Amino acid sequence: MTHQRLVILLAEDDDGHAQLIERNLKRAGVVNPIVRVADGQAALDYIRQGGNGQPLLLLLDINLPRVDGIEVLRQLKADPNTSKLPVIMLTTTDDPREVDRCYALGCSVYITKPVRYESFVEALRRLGMFLEIVKLPSPPSSPST
Amino acid sequence: MENFTFRENFARSYVLHHLTPEQLADILDATEDGIVTVDSEHRIVLFNRGAARLFGYEPSEVLGQPLNVLLPEQYHQSHPRDMEEFARGPVESRRMGSRRIVSGRRKDGQVFPIEVTISKLRSGERLWLTAIIRDAEERKRYEDALLRWNQQLEEQVRQRTAELMERNRQLQEKTAENEMFVYSVSHDLRSPLVNLMGFSEELEVAVQQIGGLLRDPRLPSEVRDAAESLLQGDVQESLGYIRAAVERLSRIIDGLLRLSRAGRVEYRWQAVDVEQIARRVVDAHRTMIHQRQATVTIEPLPMAWADPDAVEQVMANLLHNALQALDRPTGGQIVIGHRPTPSTTFHTYFIADNGVGIDPALLPRLFHPFQSKPSASRKGEGIGLAIVQRVVERMGGSIGVESVLHQGTTFHFTLPALPPTSINSDIAKEESSA
Numbered sequence: 001m002t003h004q005r006l007v008i009l010l011a012e013d014d015d016g017h018a019q020l021i022e023r024n025l026k027r028a029g030v031v032n033p034i035v036r037v038a039d040g041q042a043a044l045d046y047i048r049q050g051g052n053g054q055p056l057l058l059l060l061d062i063n064l065p066r067v068d069g070i071e072v073l074r075q076l077k078a079d080p081n082t083s084k085l086p087v088i089m090l091t092t093t094d095d096p097r098e099v100d101r102c103y104a105l106g107c108s109v110y111i112t113k114p115v116r117y118e119s120f121v122e123a124l125r126r127l128g129m130f131l132e133i134v135k136l137p138s139p140p141s142s143p144s145t
Numbered sequence: 146m147e148n149f150t151f152r153e154n155f156a157r158s159y160v161l162h163h164l165t166p167e168q169l170a171d172i173l174d175a176t177e178d179g180i181v182t183v184d185s186e187h188r189i190v191l192f193n194r195g196a197a198r199l200f201g202y203e204p205s206e207v208l209g210q211p212l213n214v215l216l217p218e219q220y221h222q223s224h225p226r227d228m229e230e231f232a233r234g235p236v237e238s239r240r241m242g243s244r245r246i247v248s249g250r251r252k253d254g255q256v257f258p259i260e261v262t263i264s265k266l267r268s269g270e271r272l273w274l275t276a277i278i279r280d281a282e283e284r285k286r287y288e289d290a291l292l293r294w295n296q297q298l299e300e301q302v303r304q305r306t307a308e309l310m311e312r313n314r315q316l317q318e319k320t321a322e323n324e325m326f327v328y329s330v331s332h333d334l335r336s337p338l339v340n341l342m343g344f345s346e347e348l349e350v351a352v353q354q355i356g357g358l359l360r361d362p363r364l365p366s367e368v369r370d371a372a373e374s375l376l377q378g379d380v381q382e383s384l385g386y387i388r389a390a391v392e393r394l395s396r397i398i399d400g401l402l403r404l405s406r407a408g409r410v411e412y413r414w415q416a417v418d419v420e421q422i423a424r425r426v427v428d429a430h431r432t433m434i435h436q437r438q439a440t441v442t443i444e445p446l447p448m449a450w451a452d453p454d455a456v457e458q459v460m461a462n463l464l465h466n467a468l469q470a471l472d473r474p475t476g477g478q479i480v481i482g483h484r485p486t487p488s489t490t491f492h493t494y495f496i497a498d499n500g501v502g503i504d505p506a507l508l509p510r511l512f513h514p515f516q517s518k519p520s521a522s523r524k525g526e527g528i529g530l531a532i533v534q535r536v537v538e539r540m541g542g543s544i545g546v547e548s549v550l551h552q553g554t555t556f557h558f559t560l561p562a563l564p565p566t567s568i569n570s571d572i573a574k575e576e577s578s579a
Contacts, residue, residue, distance in 0.1 A: 092332060
């Protein structure tokens with residue numbers, strides 16, 4: 001691969017949720033590096049420091065400590081340096097008002113937990129041009145010899 | 146009995162022909178009422194004892210004086226004019242100010258309420274006006290007291306209304322608080338639930354993978370058999386229970402979220418075509434209606450003042466319930482109609498089915514969340530009717546149910562027929578801003 005790898009930045013404070021997302025992305029064949037941060041401020045810091053110079057895709061939980069997801073989204077979209085960053089909101093609520101608010105602030109996709117991973121990966125694929133998805137030759141349940 | 150006027154009576158009276166002017170004056174003096182006669186110059190020519198008692202003047206002090214001495218200053222201009230007008234007019238006698246109380250002025254300057262009847266007396270070219278004057282102090286006291294009581298009563302009603310509105314506001318606030326609490330709790334419950342769901346799925350994936358590993362021919366067969374029976378037995382069974390419990394929990398939490406949202410969503414108040422909504426809802430259920438070979442009849446329904454989405458939610462929920470209650474293979478009938486009532490402010494709508502009916506023991510708590518016992522025919526967590534009730538009540542209406550086991554159930558609910566009056570609109574405003 002000659003292009004820079006897209007890094008998935010996962011901002012999620014619940015360890016279980018983070019673990020589930022990572023596992024399921026891998027199981028769906030996503031091989032991009034996943035960087036996890038546990039609060040909104042850490043996500044903002046990572047993005048503003050430019051990551052490792054690699055393109056980013058942000059998976060953003062709404063209920064985050066320190067700076068919540070909505071505020072992270074608002075700050076990113078208000079800053080011309082980061083306004084183009086694709087953001088997928090992850091949340092346990094499907095309150096239409098909150099969904100509307102996130103779209104109004106400019107999130108790319110809004111996904112409610114528990115995540116249906118097929119559609120999730122499909123959404124990721126449509127968003128992240130450089131998402132690397134490797135279809136495994138055989139299901140993970142039967143390990144290749 | 147012949148209905149003589151006093152004048153006729155008097156004219157026929159034997160006594161009349163034997164009365165001297167002095168005796169007539171005695172009679173006049175004996176009356177409680179004041180009698181004052183003035184000539185065409187408005188000078189007092191007759192002033193009986195009654196008048197003397199009322200006004201505090203001796204007759205000798207006022208005879209020949211202008212009538213104005215008996216009147217409060219503010220009438221000194223207008224009263225003589227009124228008298229002239231009366232004198233010229235066709236009416237022979239009238240009560241002054243109709244039923245109103247007018248004022249007189251005592252010798253000591255005190256102004257007091259009087260009732261006055263005035264009449265004309267002619268002799269040739271000359272005209273006198275006679276006023277019969279009654280002290281209206283007592284009547285005025287009664288009237289004033291009545292007025293005060295009235296005002297007190299109105300004040301009480303105002304206070305009570307204000308108290309009720311305040312109570313109403315507090316209740317709404319309390320309800321909103323409760324709903325916010327339910328919302329945030331159920332929202333918080335979702336996060337661990339996502340882990341339960343996700344990791345039980347992870348376990349299933351792991352079970353499949355272990356199953357794959359067990360197919361390794363290098364494994365001793367007794368180990369493989371024991372492990373496989375564990376996996377297919379205990380582990381699968383445990384996972385099955387976890388999955389069912391998690392799904393149930395998820396439905397309950399979703400129900401709670403929906404219930405709390407039913408109280409928080411903002412309403413768009415407008416004239417709503419309930420019949421059109423009923424058609425739309427029936428259309429949306431046509432597959433289910435077809436499957437059950439049910440007949441759904443929509444009668445003409447009047448417009449309501451409500452929120453269209455909320456009405457649709459109510460209608461859909463009740464129709465769904467009715468369809469689920471139909472147990473017969475054919476002949477299931479549902480009627481959506483309007484029940485005439487004397488009320489002009491509310492319309493009563495109903496959805497009736499001829500299905501299984503509801504156990505009378507369940508009726509009293511039918512609208513409480515999580516109270517209906519889940520049964521084969523009734524899926525869900527028993528939150529639908531709680532939501533329906535909340536929605537109907539938020540629109541100002543009420544909901545009720547009548548049911549006979551094995552014969553059918555009728556849900557009826559009311560909706561406002563018209564936009565609210567000013568008092569109710571305050572409530573509606575608070576509602577919609579809550």
